[in-house]
Amino acid sequence: MNTTTGSYPIDVLGLIITILLVAVAAGMSYAMRLGVHRQMLWATLRSLIQLLAMGYILKFVIEQNNPWLVFALIAVMILAAVQITMSRAANIPRSVMPSVLLTLTASVILQVCVVTELIIRPHPWYAPTVLATLSGMLLGNVVSAVAVAMSRFFADMEARRYEVEMLLSLGATPFEAAKPSIVSSVRLGMIPTISQLASSGIVLIPGMMAGQVIAGADPLTAAKYQFVVLAVISALTLMADSLIMVLIYRTSFTAVHQFITTSAH
Template sequence: MSGNAYDIDVWGLVVAMAMVAVAAGVSEIMRMGIGRSLLWSACRALLQLCAMGFVVGFVIRADNPWFVFATIGVMLLAAVQIVLSRAKGVPKGLAGPVLLSLTITMLLMIALVTELVVRPHPWYAPQLVVPLTGMLLGNTVSALAVGLSRFYESMDERRDEIDTLLALGATAWEAARPSIVSSIRLGLLPTMATLASCGIVTIPGMMAGQVIAGGDPVEAGKYQFVVFAAIAALTLVADSLIMAMTYRTCFTADDQFRPRDMRGVR
């Protein structure tokens, strides 16, 4: 134990992995077919989290803004890859728009939180900026993947309706708007559900972590609210931006609907 925080030793990690192994064993007994994937995912998560812990520790000790920016850059590139791997039915060539939307919205939200809300010294405080970036990206990546998948699925489902709207003189944006709205709403649902239940049904991760580490529960609650507010804003803005940049992939230069097989779907 260090200060008011309780450290986890090697045996604690072994017990945690044993719990996952038991769950995987139950899966194999019941022939669910997910036991090995569960174990592999748990091992990979442990290695990734420990590696990130070393990286964040190094960046904090170095206290250099360039290391902070480099870490954020790597996280952004990884986020783009995860979005494109999770999104289904999307065309090729979306890496640029996804990276641009994430970069613009992330920098905007980080600047607002650090300069107007927390106001740390120095302004690039690694112990704040790097974890905050990770939390924001983690939620936004899922929302973007769900939103993109839903958009292209909805456009294919509405093909006859879209053709009719275009024939009646609607613009490509007007024809695509219902699909854009439904995809943004779907991407926001998890964030809205979390906002509605936090503090009553659940104690969110960041707040729980600060309390376990010995922090003041009220301050931890304030930080958690700031994070949730930033996530909600970031998700909505990032989803809207990526839709504005990609909806034209469903139309030709003459504003005709482009079927799935003509979009170069991955």
């Protein structure tokens, strides 16, 4: 233990105990026939491997302190986020992938320009400890919100098929016909993000703040960082949800404003 900073590094024994705790929980799932033990064990193993791999990658990028490496890492993260978004969203056409890429890229660029350069102002400006970690946190939230919003949009449009066709026949534009689905999709995608923002503090100490405090950071400084991250992520997630809806709603219509069913995509 580092008694100077008050940090408490986790050793191999700590990781083993953590995995054993998950194994016990999975055993309970198996005994109670809950059916989630395999998914839980696989997700835990996958998480451990991915996080340790990212830890080594971040350590290398930080030590090199090269802006090209930082942006190369962020680019890889964005491409991986696109793939994850497409796999999480149910019953969506593959043609929306470029729109997802554009949305995620725009979100990261806004995060870099606003959060990194205007709020935190690190030195150097491309500090890997700030750019890479914040980009990862942002993408994690945006991926979930965008995937939920897209799934809801196409499902809702299919459920409103006759209503949409009637609106089009009465002279409504594709956007006017799709607007109720767009609104409900954005709202659904934002529910977890807004809930986390509203409950943070007394009810919930978020992961970033808790990690900083455990690592020895000043609690007030950690609270300020956590607020900035949560507030900016909420704003950028709403922007991302809105942007992806604007980009993809046209895929539900032909060039002559006819509705395309999900099965026809």
